[in-house]
Structure formats: structure tokens, C-alpha cells
Amino acid sequence: MHEDPKRRRLAAMRACDRILSGERPLSMRDRLAALxxxxxxxxxxxxxxxxxxxxxxxxxxxxxxxxxxxxxxxxxxxxxxxxxxxxxxxxxxxxxxxxxxxxxxxxxxxxxxxxxxxxxxxxxxxxxxxxxxxxxxxxxxxxxxxxxxxxxxxxxxxxxxxxxxxxxxxxxxxxxxxxxxxxxxxxxxxxxxxxxxxxxxxxxxxxxxxxxxxxxxxxxxxxxxxxxxxxxxxxxxxxxxQWPAALTALAGLDRELPRIPDYVRHARTVATALATLPGARVFPEPPHTHRFRLWLPHAADALNDAALALAEEEKVWFAGGWRDAGVPGMALTEITAAEPALAWTADDVVEAGARFLGRVGPGS
CATH class of the missing domain: 3.40.640.10 (Type I PLP-dependent aspartate aminotransferase-like (Major domain))
Incomplete structure (x- = not known):
């Protein structure tokens, strides 16, 4: 029986010590227990x-x-x-x-x-x-x-x-x-x-x-x-x-709204650092929100495999969800600089980016 790639990715993210793009996935039990x-x-x-x-x-x-x-x-x-x-x-x-x-x-x-x-x-x-x-x-x-x-x-x-x-x-x-x-x-x-x-x-x-x-x-x-x-x-x-949806929404308004300006400011730091990776392009520059697009000159499958390997072997989630960008030789993903990203300095982003790209196969 083949393992569900989505479940494998979420499990890898949940086990990571550090996450650059996105939020740590929570189980249903965790979500309800926090209410x-x-x-x-x-x-x-x-x-x-x-x-x-x-x-x-x-x-x-x-x-x-x-x-x-x-x-x-x-x-x-x-x-x-x-x-x-x-x-x-x-x-x-x-x-x-x-x-x-x-x-x-x-x-x-x-x-x-x-x-x-x-x-x-x-x-x-x-x-x-x-x-x-x-x-x-x-x-x-x-x-x-x-x-x-x-x-x-x-x-x-x-x-x-x-x-x-x-x-x-x-x-x-x-x-x-x-x-x-x-x-x-x-x-x-x-x-x-x-x-x-x-x-x-x-x-x-x-x-x-x-x-x-x-x-x-x-x-x-x-x-x-x-x-x-x-x-x-x-x-x-x-x-x-619909009380679980309503209660998590109320909790999210209390928790996240005050943090969003910090996320948006830090997204600019993350985007500037990512733009220094070989062949990288970010847009918009600087980001308008705490989300933006990142392009890299590699095949989407190779980048997704590299992200999963980095997560499973080093407990670091860099960026996933890569897809073909419609430009030959380029792949695209969306970066979300939320609460986990606040702990990353620009140097951290560049260093992890180098390790991430080091796992991309030659000629990808």
C-alpha cells in the first residue's frame, strides 16, 4: 500500500524543530484541546x-x-x-x-x-x-x-x-x-x-x-x-x-491579529534573504503581505523531494508545494512567513537555503 504523500509531508512538518514557510500542522485532538x-x-x-x-x-x-x-x-x-x-x-x-x-x-x-x-x-x-x-x-x-x-x-x-x-x-x-x-x-x-x-x-x-x-x-x-x-x-x-469552527475563529482573532504586523515586517527580511539564493526570484519585492512567491531554477518534483528529505533527516522545513511555473526550467511556490518564521534570521534563511538546494539532484 502506497503512503499518502500529503500525509507524509504533514507528518514531516509536524516533527520539524524549525519551520520557515507555513504553520506547524496540528492534529484534530490538539486543535480541540487548545480551545x-x-x-x-x-x-x-x-x-x-x-x-x-x-x-x-x-x-x-x-x-x-x-x-x-x-x-x-x-x-x-x-x-x-x-x-x-x-x-x-x-x-x-x-x-x-x-x-x-x-x-x-x-x-x-x-x-x-x-x-x-x-x-x-x-x-x-x-x-x-x-x-x-x-x-x-x-x-x-x-x-x-x-x-x-x-x-x-x-x-x-x-x-x-x-x-x-x-x-x-x-x-x-x-x-x-x-x-x-x-x-x-x-x-x-x-x-x-x-x-x-x-x-x-x-x-x-x-x-x-x-x-x-x-x-x-x-x-x-x-x-x-x-x-x-x-x-x-x-x-x-x-x-x-458549528461551535468548533466558531471557537477556533474567536481564538484566532485574539491570538493572530496582533501578530500580523510582525509577520508582514519579517516577510520582507525572509524575501530579501531568499532572493540571494542562486537563480532565485521573489515577487512582489518587497512583499505586500506576509505571503509572497518564490521561483527557483529547478524542477518542481526535485524541489519537493529536497524539502521532504531536509525535513525528515534534519527536522527543518524550508518550503514545499513547488509546482511548474510555466517558464522552462523554473518552479514556483508560495512562501508564508508566519509565527514559526519569526525565529529565523536572514543568515538562517540563506544557510538553510543552501542546504536545501544541496539536496536537489544535479540537472534537475
């Missing part, structure tokens, strides 16, 4: 800890309300459907590299009958000028902060404000795909409430960045929240109990 579980009754169809989480998110974002969803895909669909139902327009403006196009199987189109208009195909979010230049009316403009599949890139605060003003000028709603909005604040230089205040609705994730086990929220007006609760039920998201 401060109250003696109260668990949530029943969305009350209790779920309500507490919704109130916490609404307060952080400065919105009238927030609604918990089991998945971000469901929350995004509801946000776009709300705009379409209110305006009667079935077109929405989003980026071809957006999460909805790349990772949600175009659910907005397949289940809600909406149609995408692309303001730009450049590897960045649309500008105000591009939004104003749309050739047809749209009900919602969606911006992903950061745009993950372009390299976790963010606009400047002024550019974001111009995009928001342009969206209002064309009579559309602005929806922020803020799955990783938590880590966008340092680059933009404004708080969560100021950022959310530019938009009509915001989706946030609880397992990305803050370390919850699952779940998301859609935040905005009380009208949006009432609509979202109806459609959450229709989509099958009115789950009987």
Missing part, C-alpha cells in the same frame, strides 16, 4: 458562539452586521446575488485571476446565473479608470485583497479609494473578497474598519491567516445580513452545530 470551551450549550443553528463571532467581526470591520458561513464560496455567491437582485443586472466585474474564477468553479455563474466582466487582465486589481471604462453596467465590482493568484498583490490606499469612488460613480456595489484582509492592513496603512468602510460588503475567512478550522463571514448592512441568512439556508449552510 477554551465554555460550559454553555453549543450553538443550535447559528446562536451561541456563532453569534458571538458574528458580533466580533462586525465590530472589527465597523459594519452593521456580519453573518457566519461554512464556506467562503457560499458567502461570495450570496454577496454577488444580493447586488444582482437589488439592481436587476446580472453582470459582475471581477478579475480573471480572482478566487471566484480560479478556485470556486465559477459558482457565481453556475448557481446564480451571473456573468463576469473583466475590467483588466493585468496581474493586479482593477484601477478606478478601468472600472469607469467598463463597456456595460455591472451590479457589483469585486476586488480581492490581496489578489492571491497574482502574487498576493495589493493596491495602494489611494488606488483602492479611487476604485471605490469609481464603483459608486457607475452605480455599482463594491464587494471585497477579503479572505486575507487581515494581512492587508499593514501595506494599506489603514485599519480594518476604514478598509471595510470603502465597500458595501466584505467577505472574510477564518481558516486563512487566523488559523480557524473552517468558516467565513459576510459583513455589511443589516439589509444584506437579513438577505444572507435566507440564502445561507437555501444553499444548505444553516448547519445544526
Amino acid at each position: 477554551d470551551v465554555p460550559d454553555d450549550l453549543p450553538d443550535l443553528y447559528g446562536d451561541g458562539p456563532v453569534t458571538a463571532l458574528e458580533d466580533r467581526v462586525a465590530a472589527l470591520l465597523g459594519t452593521q452586521a456580519a453573518v457566519f458561513f461554512p464556506t467562503g464560496t457560499m458567502a461570495q455567491q450570496v454577496a454577488l446575488r444580493f447586488g444582482a437582485d437589488r439592481s436587476g443586472g446580472r453582470a459582475v466585474a471581477l478579475h480573471p485571476l480572482s478566487h471566484l474564477e480560479q478556485h470556486e468553479r465559477q459558482a457565481y455563474a453556475q448557481l446564480s446565473g451571473l456573468r463576469a466582466v473583466w475590467p483588466t487582465t493585468e496581474p493586479r486589481n482593477a484601477t478606478g479608470a478601468e472600472i469607469r471604462a467598463l463597456a456595460e453596467p455591472v451590479s457589483t465590482v469585486l476586488l480581492e485583497l490581496p489578489l492571491r493568484d497574482a502574487g498576493f498583490v495589493l493596491p495602494t490606499w489611494d488606488e483602492l479609494g479611487e476604485a471605490a469612488a469609481a464603483t459608486r460613480a457607475i452605480g455599482a456595489r463594491l464587494h471585497l473578497d477579503g479572505a486575507r484582509i487581515w494581512e492587508s492592513v499593514p501595506h494599506l496603512g489603514h485599519g480594518l474598519a476604514e478598509l471595510a468602510g470603502l465597500a458595501d460588503s466584505v467577505y472574510v475567512s477564518f481558516y486563512k491567516t487566523i488559523g480557524g478550522i473552517s468558516g467565513a463571514a459576510l459583513a455589511g448592512t443589516a439589509e444584506l445580513a437579513a438577505y444572507a441568512r435566507v440564502w445561507r439556508h437555501r444553499y444548505g449552510g444553516q448547519v445544526f452545530q
